[in-house]
Amino acid sequence: MSELSEHANNIRKNILKMIHHAQSGHPGGSLSCTDILTALYFSVMNINKENINDVQRDKLVLSKGHASAGLYATLAEKGLISEEELLTYSQLGSRLQGHPNMNELPGVDMSTGSLGQGLSAAVGMCLANKLDGNGFRTYVICGDGEIQEGQIWEAAMSAGHYHLDNLLLFVDHNRLQSDGFNSEVMEIESIGAKFAAFNWNVLSCDGHDVDALVAVAKYAASCKGMPTVVIAETIKGKGVSFMEDQPDWHGKAPDDAQLAQALAELGGEQ
Amino acid sequence: MSKRATRAAFGLALAQLALENENVVALSADLANSVKSSAMKKVAPERHFNFGIAEANMIGAAAGMAANGKIPYATSFAMFASGRAFDQVRNMVGYPHLNVKICASHSGLSAVENGATHQALEDMALMRAIPGMTVIQPCDDIETQQAVKAISEYDGPVYLRLGRNAVEDVNDADYQFQLGKGVIMHQGSSPITMFATGAMVQQSLEALELLKEKEIDPTLINIHTIKPLDEQLVLEYARKSDFIVSLEEHSIIGGLGSAIAEVTAANCPTRQLFIGTDDVYGESGRYEQLLDKFGLSAAAVAERISAFSKR
Ligand SMILES: Cc1ncc(C[n+]2csc(CCOP(=O)(O)OP(=O)(O)O)c2C)c(N)n1
Numbered sequence: 163m164s165e166l167s168e169h170a171n172n173i174r175k176n177i178l179k180m181i182h183h184a185q186s187g188h189p190g191g192s193l194s195c196t197d198i199l200t201a202l203y204f205s206v207m208n209i210n211k212e213n214i215n216d217v218q219r220d221k222l223v224l225s226k227g228h229a230s231a232g233l234y235a236t237l238a239e240k241g242l243i244s245e246e247e248l249l250t251y252s253q254l255g256s257r258l259q260g261h262p263n264m265n266e267l268p269g270v271d272m273s274t275g276s277l278g279q280g281l282s283a284a285v286g287m288c289l290a291n292k293l294d295g296n297g298f299r300t301y302v303i304c305g306d307g308e309i310q311e312g313q314i315w316e317a318a319m320s321a322g323h324y325h326l327d328n329l330l331l332f333v334d335h336n337r338l339q340s341d342g343f344n345s346e347v348m349e350i351e352s353i354g355a356k357f358a359a360f361n362w363n364v365l366s367c368d369g370h371d372v373d374a375l376v377a378v379a380k381y382a383a384s385c386k387g388m389p390t391v392v393i394a395e396t397i398k399g400k401g402v403s404f405m406e407d408q409p410d411w412h413g414k415a416p417d418d419a420q421l422a423q424a425l426a427e428l429g430g431e432q
Numbered sequence: 433m434s435k436r437a438t439r440a441a442f443g444l445a446l447a448q449l450a451l452e453n454e455n456v457v458a459l460s461a462d463l464a465n466s467v468k469s470s471a472m473k474k475v476a477p478e479r480h481f482n483f484g485i486a487e488a489n490m491i492g493a494a495a496g497m498a499a500n501g502k503i504p505y506a507t508s509f510a511m512f513a514s515g516r517a518f519d520q521v522r523n524m525v526g527y528p529h530l531n532v533k534i535c536a537s538h539s540g541l542s543a544v545e546n547g548a549t550h551q552a553l554e555d556m557a558l559m560r561a562i563p564g565m566t567v568i569q570p571c572d573d574i575e576t577q578q579a580v581k582a583i584s585e586y587d588g589p590v591y592l593r594l595g596r597n598a599v600e601d602v603n604d605a606d607y608q609f610q611l612g613k614g615v616i617m618h619q620g621s622s623p624i625t626m627f628a629t630g631a632m633v634q635q636s637l638e639a640l641e642l643l644k645e646k647e648i649d650p651t652l653i654n655i656h657t658i659k660p661l662d663e664q665l666v667l668e669y670a671r672k673s674d675f676i677v678s679l680e681e682h683s684i685i686g687g688l689g690s691a692i693a694e695v696t697a698a699n700c701p702t703r704q705l706f707i708g709t710d711d712v713y714g715e716s717g718r719y720e721q722l723l724d725k726f727g728l729s730a731a732a733v734a735e736r737i738s739a740f741s742k743r
């Protein structure tokens with residue numbers, strides 16, 4: 163296993179432990195964006211203990227805020243919060259709110275939870291970075307159900323209009339949302355053609371190949387004059403056989419036996 | 433005693449109503465399974481429309497359906513039905529007074545671990561401020577089921593506020609829901625009247641037990657219709673009371689407490705204890721913990737009433 167994949171595996175195990183401990187959370191969508199988070203935090207974004215409190219730096223907006231467990235587990239893997247704190251996830255008084263709160267936890271770059279809003283915030287950050295001429299980049303992760311929100315397309319229009327080449331959006335294309343498959347709930351295809359129509363640079367990638375995700379993010383940084391979207395082909399619940407592609411595991415916590423099986427599949431406790 | 437969430441009661445009643453009235457249609461925004469309109473999908477799938485995660489469009493489409501003679505029940509979490517689509521609710525449903533029933537679940541603190549972004553504590557204030565909007569919050573299974581049907585017989589926009597968690601039945605099997613009419617749950621002997629809505633009715637009933645030990649015996653009235661408010665009943669009891677108490681799983685700004693104070697201030701100014709969240713956001717936690725933290729649990733309610741009575 164490569165070093166990056168090892169990080170991703172640890173993050174997956176912590177996601178499951180947190181959601182199991184809280185008996186609340188969204189395992190499917192957290193596991194589907196784990197490799198994207200890993201690529202960003204371990205190879206792409208310039209973020210560390212020293213600059214974590216800086217107003218200006220590379221930032222991530224987790225627009226699909228229900229994948230908060232994925233973000234918190236990534237911050238822990240990065241050494242920015244402790245593993246013990248992970249077990250306070252979504253409990254009364256915790257900094258690790260069910261949906262990320264930027265005032266509670268350094269490393270959360272925007273409060274999210276109401277879907278479809280994060281891309282607008284990222285547009286604002288990119289415009290501010292351009293004004294300051296600072297070269298920092300802003301990353302966003304959206305769900306594929308989330309981009310049914312009209313505000314996403316208002317934001318897409320403005321990012322194209324302002325040529326925001328310091329913006330990189332990942333669409334976590336796991337084909338599922340809360341009520342089932344996107345195609346049954348509300349068809350959203352063709353995603354790439356829609357962004358292209360708003361003057362975006364459109365790329366796609368295996369959303370579980372961490373090295374490929376790193377490469378595509380680095381390539382996107384060289385594309386000038388327009389924002390880039392990467393359609394990351396993912397599997398909801400990735401890494402846990404009984405959760406993969408199962409609509410049921412959108413917002414459900416595993417019980418003791420399910421956690422044990424999931425951890426075993428991910429290579430055990432170590 | 434049976435226990436059912438008002439959102440589950442809503443789903444059952446909607447499915448039944450769909451069988452009885454072919455003009456009834458349901459709209460959802462990727463939360464059919466959570467708000468339970470999915471129950472109607474089983475009996476009338478051709479009249480159940482999922483709009484995906486697009487609440488503003490859903491409310492707009494509901495307005496159009498109502499303009500063409502349908503009775504749309506548009507569903508989402510309270511946060512997104514009232515907040516994300518506020519302009520559409522006000523200008524496309526409220527202003528033309530269209531026959532849209534906005535059915536909003538996971539209201540108040542009942543969005544539990546999801547935390548502040550999902551805990552609608554301002555929705556009654558928003559909806560109440562829209563001219564012509566009826567605002568209803570049932571407190572148990574039977575009241576919800578009857579309210580779902582009653583609003584289909586009323587021609588105009590309605591906001592029906594529902595909860596996520598199972599609540600005990602507090603009404604008897606022969607209960608009759610009447611839109612706009614408060615319900616006396618307990619006739620007390622102390623000159624104190626509690627006006628509660630939704631899940632706070634149950635907390636209030638439990639608080640009455642605790643207050644008994646302190647020899648405080650308030651009257652308890654269930655206000656399921658926050659707008660139009662049962663002004664006559666509110667004034668009748670305000671006149672008899674040294675002080676009144678409003679109880680809601682909502683901000684004390686703009687909800688039931690405010691609605692009551694608007695009426696009493698003009699007609700019979702009465703001291704009022706406002707029980708609700710006090711100009712703050714919610715946070716993640718278990719339901720009972722949150723009720724406790726924000727002073728809405730039975731124990732906290734009893735404590736606060738007892739303290740207020742000594743002031
Ligand atoms: C505005 C808004 N509407 C509804 C919800 C409730 N909700 C939370 S997750 C979700 C489904 C998300 O699907 P998708 O974006 O595809 O995420 P993923 O599959 O990656 O979990 C819904 C409807 C919400 N959080 N915000």
Ligand SMILES: [Mg+2]
Binds near residue numbers: 307337
């Ligand atoms: Mg999805």
